[in-house]
Amino acid sequence: MDWLERAAEVEQLDRDIALAAQHERAGLDGKTAADSAEFCELPDCGAPIPDKRRQAVPGCRFCVECQERIEKYPAWGERYA
Numbered sequence: 279m280d281w282l283e284r285a286a287e288v289e290q291l292d293r294d295i296a297l298a299a300q301h302e303r304a305g306l307d308g309k310t311a312a313d314s315a316e317f318c319e320l321p322d323c324g325a326p327i328p329d330k331r332r333q334a335v336p337g338c339r340f341c342v343e344c345q346e347r348i349e350k351y352p353a354w355g356e357r358y359a
């Protein structure tokens with residue numbers, strides 16, 4: 279992968295994080311970055327949550343992938359809500 283592809287990938291990741299942040303903030307009023315989980319709280323995931331996301335979405339509990347799955351299939355996420 280050359281640097282240009284790498285840059286595009288990072289940019290895409292930033293966009294994903296910003297988008298997910300927008301979706302989530304509604305329910306997380308009053309939370310701070312310190313409330314964010316360091317690791318995704320889904321038992322079968324446990325992926326580390328990047329600092330950037332933890333600050334963009336104070337109080338977040340899931341990684342971007344799991345958050346997207348939960349938003350797409352609310353029933354899937356209810357087990358962990």
Ligand SMILES: [Zn+2]
Pocket residue numbers: 318319320323324325340341342343344345
């Ligand atoms: Zn996850």
